[in-house]
Amino acid sequence: MTPLHLEDYRDLAQHQLDHKTWDFVEGGAGAERTLGANRRAFARVTLRPRVLVDVSACDTGTELLGARLATPVGVAPTAYHRLLHPDGELATARGAGTAGALYVVSVFASRTLEDIAAEAAGPLWLQLYWLRRREVLAALVDRAATAGYRAIVLTVDAPQLGRRHRDARNGFAIPAGISAVNLGPALMASAHRSAAGRSALAVHTAEAVDPSVTWADLAWLRERSTLPLVLKGILTAEDAVLAVQHGADAIVVSNHGGRQLDGAAAGLDALAEVVDAVGAAACPVLFDGGVRSGTDAFAALALGARAVLLGRPVLWGLAVDGAAGVAGVLGLATEELAHTMALTGRPALSAVDRSAVTLGTAL
Numbered sequence: 001m002t003p004l005h006l007e008d009y010r011d012l013a014q015h016q017l018d019h020k021t022w023d024f025v026e027g028g029a030g031a032e033r034t035l036g037a038n039r040r041a042f043a044r045v046t047l048r049p050r051v052l053v054d055v056s057a058c059d060t061g062t063e064l065l066g067a068r069l070a071t072p073v074g075v076a077p078t079a080y081h082r083l084l085h086p087d088g089e090l091a092t093a094r095g096a097g098t099a100g101a102l103y104v105v106s107v108f109a110s111r112t113l114e115d116i117a118a119e120a121a122g123p124l125w126l127q128l129y130w131l132r133r134r135e136v137l138a139a140l141v142d143r144a145a146t147a148g149y150r151a152i153v154l155t156v157d158a159p160q161l162g163r164r165h166r167d168a169r170n171g172f173a174i175p176a177g178i179s180a181v182n183l184g185p186a187l188m189a190s191a192h193r194s195a196a197g198r199s200a201l202a203v204h205t206a207e208a209v210d211p212s213v214t215w216a217d218l219a220w221l222r223e224r225s226t227l228p229l230v231l232k233g234i235l236t237a238e239d240a241v242l243a244v245q246h247g248a249d250a251i252v253v254s255n256h257g258g259r260q261l262d263g264a265a266a267g268l269d270a271l272a273e274v275v276d277a278v279g280a281a282a283c284p285v286l287f288d289g290g291v292r293s294g295t296d297a298f299a300a301l302a303l304g305a306r307a308v309l310l311g312r313p314v315l316w317g318l319a320v321d322g323a324a325g326v327a328g329v330l331g332l333a334t335e336e337l338a339h340t341m342a343l344t345g346r347p348a349l350s351a352v353d354r355s356a357v358t359l360g361t362a363l
C-alpha cells in the first residue's frame with residue numbers, strides 16, 4: 001500500500017510493532033482526555049479560502065533561529081528510536097535531511113549525538129531534560145555545540161513522568177540492547193528493569209530528572225551555552241511571558257502529546273494565547289500535538305506558530321520504512337500543506353494568518 005495520508009503510516013506501523021512498543025508510542029497519560037482533545041481541537045478549525053490568487057508556486061520555505069528550512073513541518077523530540085528501527089536516530093536524521101526539515105533530537109536518543117550529526121543534512125536541535133546530575137547536563141550542552149547542534153530545547157512539562165496506564169499495565173521497560181547512550185550506562189539501569197504494575201520509564205525518569213528546577217535555574221543554562229534556548233511544554237500566557245523574561249529564544253506550545261498532565265488544554269487551544277502573550281515576531285512559537293496532516297499544520301501556522309513538530313507520525317514512518325518512511329511522512333505533510341496553501345489562496349507562509357481560519361463547531 002502506498003501511504004496517501006499519515007494515518008496510512010499509522011496502520012502499517014501498528015501491524016509491525018509488538019503491542020508494548022505500540023502502547024508506549026500511542027499512549028497518553030491518565031484517561032487520555034488530553035490526548036483525545038489534541039485531535040478534536042483540529043476538527044473545530046474551518047478554513048476561509050480566498051480565490052483568484054496566483055498559486056502557481058506555493059512556497060513552504062521558512063527561516064527559524066537563523067536556519068533555512070524547506071518546510072515548517074519538523075521532527076519533535078522522541079525517545080529511543082531503535083525501538084522502531086535498527087538504525088534508530090540515524091535513519092531519522094537522514095529522513096529529516098531528505099525533507100529539508102528541522103530535527104529535534106531527544107536526550108533519550110539511542111544513538112550518539114555525534115553519530116546523528118554525521119548523518120544530518122539539515123539543522124539539528126538537542127532536547128534536554130534537566131538531569132539531577134548537573135555535570136552530565138553540562139557535558140551534553142557542550143557536546144551539542146561541538147557537534148553542530150543549533151539550539152538547546154529544554155522540556156519543562158515533565159518534572160515527573162505522566163501516569164501512563166498502558167505502560168504501567170504492560171510493565172514496559174527498554175530492552176537490554178537499546179539504551180539512551182548519551183546519558184552513559186550508569187544512568188540507565190532502571191530503564192531496563194521491568195516491574196509488575198509499574199513502568200520502568202517512570203522509575204527511570206524519577207531517578208534521572210531533577211524536579212526541583214525553577215525559572216531561576218535557567219540562568220545557569222544560559223551562561224553555560226551560547227546556543228539559543230528553546231522552552232518546550234508551555235501552555236499559558238503567564239509562562240510564555242516568564243519564558244521571554246528569562247531569555248528564551250523560542251517556545252514550543254505543547255502538552256507532550258497528551259503524555260504528561262491529563263486534563264491539560266489541547267495544544268491548539270493554548271496556541272493563540274501564547275502567541276498573543278509573546279508577540280510572535282519577538283519570540284518564535286512552535287507547536288506540537290495532534291498534527292496529522294498538512295491541513296492541521298496549516299491551522300497551527302495560521303494561529304501563529306512558526307513551525308509545527310510531528311511526534312508519533314515520524315515514529316510510524318520510521319517503523320514502516322526507516323529513513324524513507326520518515327522522509328515520506330514529512331514529505332506528505334509538506335505536500336498537503338502546499339496544497340492547502342494553494343486552495344486557500346495563500347502561496348507563502350507569510351500569508352497564512354488568522355484570517356485563514358475560523359474556530360467553531362466541529363465539521
Ligand SMILES: Cc1cc2nc3c(=O)[nH]c(=O)nc-3n(C[C@H](O)[C@H](O)[C@H](O)COP(=O)(O)O)c2cc1C
Pocket residue numbers: 024025026038076077078079106107108127155232254255256257258259288289290291309310311312313
Ligand atoms: C514515544 C514518544 C516519546 C517521546 N519522547 C520525548 C522526549 O524524549 N522528550 C520530549 O521533550 N518529548 C517527548 N515526546 C513528546 C513529543 O516531543 C511531542 O511533544 C508529542 O509527541 C507531540 O504530539 P504528537 O505525537 O501528537 O505529534 C515523546 C512522544 C512520544 C510519542
Ligand SMILES: CC(C)CC(=O)C(=O)O
Pocket residue numbers: 079108158161201205256259
Ligand atoms: C523516555 C521518556 C521519558 C520520553 C518521553 O518524554 C516520553 O515518553 O514522552
